[in-house]
Structure formats: structure tokens, C-alpha cells
Amino acid sequence: MAASKAPRPVWVIGGNRIPFVRSNAQYAHASNQDMFTAAVDGLADRYGLAGERIGDFAGGAVLKFARELNLSREVVLGSKLAPETPAFDVGQACGTGLEAAILIANKIALGQIDSGIAGGTDTTSDAPIELNEDLRQILMDVNRIKDPKKQALTLLTKFRPGMIKPEIPVNREARTGLSMGEHTAITAKEWNITREAQDELTYNSHQNLAKAWDEGWQDDMVTPYLGVEIDGNLRADTSLEKLAKLKPVFGGKDGTMTAANSTPLSDGASAVLLGTEEWAKERGLPLRARFVDAETSAVDYIVKQEGLLLAPVYAVPRLLERNKLTLQDFDFYEIHEAFAAQTLATLKAWEDPAFCKNRLGLDEPLGSIDRAKLNVKGGSLAAAHPFAATGGRIVANLAKLLEEKGSGRGLISICAAGGQGIVAILER
Amino acid sequence: MSNVELKSAPGAGGLYLKAAIGMTPLAGTRKKELPDTVVSLEAQPVDLDRLAAFGRVTEHTLTGSLPPIFFNVLSMPLQLKLMTGDGFPFPVIGLVHVNNKIEQTRKVDAAEPLGLSVRVQDLRPHPKGRQFDVISEARVGDELVSKATSTYLRIGKPSEEAAAEKTEEIDFSALPQIATWSLPGDLGRRYASVSGDRNPIHMHDLTAKAFGFPKAIAHGMWTKARALAAIDNKLPDAFTVDVAFKRPILLPSKVGFHVAEVDDGLNFSVRNAKKGTPHVDGTTRAA
Numbered sequence: 001m002a003a004s005k006a007p008r009p010v011w012v013i014g015g016n017r018i019p020f021v022r023s024n025a026q027y028a029h030a031s032n033q034d035m036f037t038a039a040v041d042g043l044a045d046r047y048g049l050a051g052e053r054i055g056d057f058a059g060g061a062v063l064k065f066a067r068e069l070n071l072s073r074e075v076v077l078g079s080k081l082a083p084e085t086p087a088f089d090v091g092q093a094c095g096t097g098l099e100a101a102i103l104i105a106n107k108i109a110l111g112q113i114d115s116g117i118a119g120g121t122d123t124t125s126d127a128p129i130e131l132n133e134d135l136r137q138i139l140m141d142v143n144r145i146k147d148p149k150k151q152a153l154t155l156l157t158k159f160r161p162g163m164i165k166p167e168i169p170v171n172r173e174a175r176t177g178l179s180m181g182e183h184t185a186i187t188a189k190e191w192n193i194t195r196e197a198q199d200e201l202t203y204n205s206h207q208n209l210a211k212a213w214d215e216g217w218q219d220d221m222v223t224p225y226l227g228v229e230i231d232g233n234l235r236a237d238t239s240l241e242k243l244a245k246l247k248p249v250f251g252g253k254d255g256t257m258t259a260a261n262s263t264p265l266s267d268g269a270s271a272v273l274l275g276t277e278e279w280a281k282e283r284g285l286p287l288r289a290r291f292v293d294a295e296t297s298a299v300d301y302i303v304k305q306e307g308l309l310l311a312p313v314y315a316v317p318r319l320l321e322r323n324k325l326t327l328q329d330f331d332f333y334e335i336h337e338a339f340a341a342q343t344l345a346t347l348k349a350w351e352d353p354a355f356c357k358n359r360l361g362l363d364e365p366l367g368s369i370d371r372a373k374l375n376v377k378g379g380s381l382a383a384a385h386p387f388a389a390t391g392g393r394i395v396a397n398l399a400k401l402l403e404e405k406g407s408g409r410g411l412i413s414i415c416a417a418g419g420q421g422i423v424a425i426l427e428r
Numbered sequence: 429m430s431n432v433e434l435k436s437a438p439g440a441g442g443l444y445l446k447a448a449i450g451m452t453p454l455a456g457t458r459k460k461e462l463p464d465t466v467v468s469l470e471a472q473p474v475d476l477d478r479l480a481a482f483g484r485v486t487e488h489t490l491t492g493s494l495p496p497i498f499f500n501v502l503s504m505p506l507q508l509k510l511m512t513g514d515g516f517p518f519p520v521i522g523l524v525h526v527n528n529k530i531e532q533t534r535k536v537d538a539a540e541p542l543g544l545s546v547r548v549q550d551l552r553p554h555p556k557g558r559q560f561d562v563i564s565e566a567r568v569g570d571e572l573v574s575k576a577t578s579t580y581l582r583i584g585k586p587s588e589e590a591a592a593e594k595t596e597e598i599d600f601s602a603l604p605q606i607a608t609w610s611l612p613g614d615l616g617r618r619y620a621s622v623s624g625d626r627n628p629i630h631m632h633d634l635t636a637k638a639f640g641f642p643k644a645i646a647h648g649m650w651t652k653a654r655a656l657a658a659i660d661n662k663l664p665d666a667f668t669v670d671v672a673f674k675r676p677i678l679l680p681s682k683v684g685f686h687v688a689e690v691d692d693g694l695n696f697s698v699r700n701a702k703k704g705t706p707h708v709d710g711t712t713r714a715a
Contacts, residue, residue: 018492026476028477029476029477029480029481029490030480030490031490033489034483034489034490034491035490037489037491038490038491038492041491077661078489078491078660078661079661080661083661223492224492224537224539225492226476226490226492226538226539227473227476227538227539
């Protein structure tokens with residue numbers, strides 16, 4: 001590294017996304033690349049980036065095809081950005097979008113680049129379906145044989161009709177065999193998260209997002225796509241009574257988790273523009289909020305049986321300590337709602353003296369947050385959660401909230417598959 | 429002037445059957461002049477599934493804006509309706525598409541309903557016979573957003589009075605090759621399924637042979653669309669793209685894509701990868 005210099009402030013200039021929709025709905029025929037390009041072109045339109053060489057571009061998708069190995073670079077090449085903009089792919093499950101923003105922010109802070117775009121995209125409608133693994137192994141073996149006659153013979157003798165069945169990606173942890181919902185059902189039970197509390201969080205998420213759309217608050221952050229103008233999962237007219245009627249989908253028949261208080265499979269893309277103050281000012285672009293710091297964590301959800309989606313519980317106190325802050329020093333909390341139960345268990349863990357002492361090694365619990373500051377413009381339960389696109393949505397949301405408030409601080413917390421947590425602080 | 433106003437797009441399949449039957453008109457039943465009919469279709473929402481399928485065959489990113497050639501796909505049944513109508517002087521099958529120019533005034537979002545109209549005009553001499561223009565216009569409300577001029581040649585008596593039309597001299601053979609595309613043997617059928625243009629010369633070697641081609645040939649509009657997809661992010665919102673169809677692409681084929689940037693746009697050419705002979709020469713210019 002060149003002569004060590006103090007890190008530079010990194011600003012969130014703005015974000016853009018396409019409306020998120022449920023799986024196999026309006027974007028059924030759109031690919032990751034299609035959606036991501038649409039989100040990036042929308043960003044380029046909003047911030048005058050057509051033909052502009054951006055310092056770096058980081059993005060990713062959780063579910064992607066092998067042929068999409070250079071997805072982010074292909075998006076740049078198909079977008080209005082200058083083709084001289086380099087790009088790289090990031091993968092950290094549902095933390096992909098926020099992790100991409102962290103990587104770009106770090107490069108800017110270190111003086112390696114002056115501007116960058118971070119984002120993500122995911123489709124569960126145009127998802128990769130793989131060859132049956134047994135068939136794939138045989139085809140690879142056949143490919144290694146040079147003699148065509150032996151090739152045909154090997155294929156014929158080893159092939160079984162059952163191998164035609166393709167492998168469809170499933171939302172399942174490889175090491176436990178449990179889906180994310182099943183894991184969270186365990187967490188919900190452990191932390192006594194009631195059905196009523198989950199439904200209430202879900203209701204608030206929809207109400208907050210509906211209000212944000214009604215007020216036009218989302219309008220400068222969302223580009224309509226394929227005739228869709230607002231998030232397809234949003235149910236502005238839902239009520240606690242309606243939510244209470246749904247049958248549980250995880251945790252058996254006494255379970256508390258429903259299709260409403262769990263995020264649905266969905267499609268969408270988002271992108272966020274970051275830069276230095278100088279870079280933004282030269283172009284007359286807004287400085288919405290500073291990207292201050294970030295922390296990632298992981299838990300052993302296998303042997304130690306920690307909550308699969310509770311890793312942010314560990315990341316946040318480390319981030320707070322480093323920044324000499326308490327959990328109450330924030331004006332906004334953007335906690336990703338993968339499931340209402342996971343969000344509520346996260347909050348409960350921070351309030352729990354025994355957990356904070358024994359697991360987090362804290363003398364005092366982190367305490368409660370003011371719920372009125374939580375996901376004030378709606379969360380993933382309402383907006384839906386196209387995995388890698390969620391980080392960009394949240395960063396853009398929080399930066400705009402802080403800009404509107406004039407000064408303040410916001411906390412972002414995202415849980416991810418594999419027992420991981422990605423958290424960050426934005427300030428203004 | 430006679431107008432035909434349609435409420436829904438006619439099916440192109442039946443019209444090709446009509447076109448095939450129309451190849452042997454009874455002597456003296458064909459008119460000598462172009463009809464002044466305007467065939468129009470009232471505003472319709474765009475079929476997004478079809479747009480996605482078109483994008484996959486022509487390698488357009490589904491950005492939510494309509495690719496320039498997609499307007500042609502939408503107006504194709506209207507063109508066929510007009511050109512297979514009683515008042516049309518030539519059999520459709522056998523006409524040679526020699527030139528296509530599209531003037532687009534702005535980006536059009538896939539969610540905007542489009543009204544379409546098609547007319548034919550300007551029957552005039554060509555060095556190899558006679559030529560005329562098919563004008564296809566697309567409107568959002570009253571606003572013209574895309575105007576395509578397809579020039580067709582009816583091969584016949586050579587005409588010496590045909591004026592040299594090209595004013596701009598571009599050496600397309602000198603454009604650098606930037607990509608090689610492998611066009612599969614079933615490309616004609618694949619494009620036919622998304623465009624509705626099931627002209628037998630594109631569908632199968634046998635049907636193409638019946639019309640004098642050694643093999644099935646690629647749709648000229650596919651070639652133009654594929655070229656525009658390759659330079660899509662270089663195109664301004666308002667522009668004109670003009671191409672001349674030089675030689676058919678016999679399928680399967682390997683072709684080179686040649687392109688160079690100029691002051692106000694791009695010059696491009698699709699050429700046989702081995703021999704370098706031109707298939708399509710084109711220009712895009714900012715409007």
C-alpha cells in the first residue's frame with residue numbers, strides 16, 4: 001500500500017431500483033442481467049452517469065447461472081455507463097448488496113477510487129436449473145473419453161431414466177438440511193416470538209411502505225420496469241385480522257410463521273452510487289449520507305445451534321464498540337425482515353441480559369430500540385426480498401431518510417444464509 | 429383513400445397462405461398503381477412475454493424500453509394485410525427487401541400502449557426493376573415515436589432512369605470487425621416464432637429452395653436487430669438507423685460484425701466471416 005493516509009469520507013449519493021415483484025409474476029421472463037441493467041440505467045439517468053467512467057462496480061446475485069460468472073461486468077457493458085468501468089461480482093447470500101456497498105466504500109475511503117456503484121439482483125423466476133448431478137458426472141466422464149464409440153457405450157451403460165430429473169435450487173442450508181424458514185421456526189420458538197407480534201411487525205411494514213409510495217417518497221429511487229410501477233408484494237389493504245387468518249407455513253401446525261410474516265420468493269434489482277464529496281460536487285450531485293463503518297459476523301448454527309439468522313446480533317455490538325456508540329444512538333434502524341420472527345428475535349436478543357452476558361460477553365444488555373424508528377418506510381416483508389437486491393434498497397432508503405432529517409445516524413442490519421450478519425452505519 | 433382500421437392484430441400465418449395463393453393471380457386482375465390504403469391498429473398494450481422472447485432471439489437486454497426493430501414485429505401483420513390485399517399490384521412473395529430505415533424520436537417504454545399504421549408509397553424505378561416504400565408508423569397517443577421505411581424491389585425490367593440514391597459514401601468494407609457470430613440453422617424458425625414472419629424462405633431449406641434460395645436464409649430484420657442489440661448502449665434516445673440488405677445470409681452461417689464510431693453515430697456492417705462479402709451495411713445517426 002502507498003503512503004498511509006487517513007481514510008476519506010464516503011458519501012451515498014443515491015440509489016435506484018426497479019419495483020420488486022413476487023416470483024413468476026411480471027418479471028417471469030426477465031433475467032438477472034436484464035433487471036440489473038434496468039436498475040443501473042435508471043441510476044445513470046437520475047445522476048447523469050451516461051458515458052461516465054465509474055471507479056468500480058460491485059454487484060452480484062445469489063441465484064445465478066454458471067454463464068453469469070461475470071454478471072456485473074456484463075451489466076456495465078450493456079448499460080449506459082462507460083464501458084471503461086471495471087466491475088466484479090460479489091457473493092454473500094442475502095448480504096450481497098450491502099457487502100458490495102462495503103467493498104466499494106472501502107475502496108473510496110482508501111483513495112483507490114473516487115466513485116463506485118454497488119448493487120445486486122435476483123430472480124427466482126428465471127433461476128438456474130441444473131442437470132441431475134449423477135447425469136452431470138457421467139457426461140463429464142464421457143467428455144474425458146476420446147474414442148466416440150467408447151463415449152456412446154459409457155453413456156448408454158451408465159445412464160438411468162431417473163437422471164432426467166433436473167435439480168432445482170432450493171432454499172436449504174447444506175449442513176443442516178433445513179430450509180431458512182425451518183431454521184427460523186426454531187429461533188421463533190426459542191425466543192417465544194408470538195404470532196401476534198410477527199403479524200404486527202408485518203402489518204407495520206406494509207403500512208409504512210404503502211404510505212411511502214402514497215407520498216411519492218419512493219419516486220426518485222425506483223424506475224418503473226415492464227409496466228410495474230410499485231412493489232408487487234405490497235398489500236396496502238391488509239389488516240391484522242386478515243393476517244391472523246393465515247395458516248402457518250413453518251414450524252408445524254402450531255407454528256407462528258405464515259406466508260405473510262415470511263418474505264416471499266421475489267424478483268428485482270437495485271444499485272447505489274457512492275463517491276467522495278469532491279467527485280459528487282464536481283458533477284452537481286447530492287451528498288445524502290456518509291457510509292461510516294461496517295461489520296460482518298458469522299455464527300455456528302450447526303454444532304453450537306445458534307440461530308441461523310441471528311448473526312447480526314453479534315456484529316452490531318462489535319460495530320457499536322468500535323464507533324463508541326450505544327444501540328440507542330440511532331435515529332433510524334433498517335433491519336432486514338427476512339422473517340418477522342428473525343427481526344423480533346434479533347431485537348429480543350439485544351434486550352436479554354443473559355444472552356448479552358453469556359454469548360456477547362457484555363456486562364449490560366444492549367437494550368431496546370424505539371420501535372417508531374424501525375423500518376419507517378417499510379421493510380422486506382412488504383417490499384419483498386430479491387436476495388442480493390435488498391442491500392441496495394436499504395442503503396438508498398436510509399441515506400434519503402438521513403438527508404431529509406438533516407443530521408442523524410442510521411443502523412443497517414442484514415442476516416444472510418450460512419449464519420452470517422452484515423451491518424453498517426450511515427451518518428449525516 | 430380507403431382505410432382499414434383494425435381492433436386487433438391479424439394473424440400473420442393465414443396472410444402468408446393468402447400470399448402464397450396470391451402468387452398466381454388471374455391475368456389482368458392486378459392493379460398497376462400502389463393502393464392509397466392505410467391499415468391501422470388502434471392502441472394496444474405491448475405483449476411483454478413476446479418482447480422478452482424477441483430479446484432472447486436477438487440478444488437484446490430486457491431493459492424495459494422497446495428495441496427499434498420490435499416496432500416492425502408489431503406492424504408486420506398490418507404490412508402483410510396491406511400487401512396481400514386486393515388492390516396491391518405485386519405478389520408479396522418474391523419481393524426483395526433492399527433497404528430499411530427507422531427514425532425513432534425517443535425511447536419508448538414497454539408499458540406505453542402503441543397505435544400502429546402502415547401505408548405504401550412512391551413506386552419508382554430501380555436498376556433491377558421497380559421499388560416502393562412501406563411506411564410503418566407507431567404512435568403513443570398522437571405522438572409519432574417510430575417511423576420505419578422498408579424499401580422493396582420487384583424484380584423486372586431494368587430501369588435506367590433509376591436515380592442513384594445513396595448520397596453518403598461510406599467504405600463499409602474498411603470497418604474493423606469486432607465480433608463473430610455463429611448463426612444456427614434454425615435461426616429462421618426461431619425468429620419466425622417471435623416475429624410472426626413465417627415467410628417460407630426463412631423456415632426450412634426445402635421451402636427456401638422452392639423460392640430459389642439454396643438454403644433457408646436469415647431474416648434481414650433479425651440481422652438488423654442483432655446488430656442494434658450489439659450497439660444498443662451507444663444509441664441516443666432519438667436516432668435514425670438505415671440499413672441496406674446486400675446479400676442473404678444462408679443458414680447456418682458465421683458472420684463478422686464490423687463497426688466504427690463516427691462523429692454523430694456509428695457505421696456498421698454484417699459480413700460473411702470467411703469471404704468478407706457484405707450481408708447488411710448500416711448507419712446510425714443521432715436525430
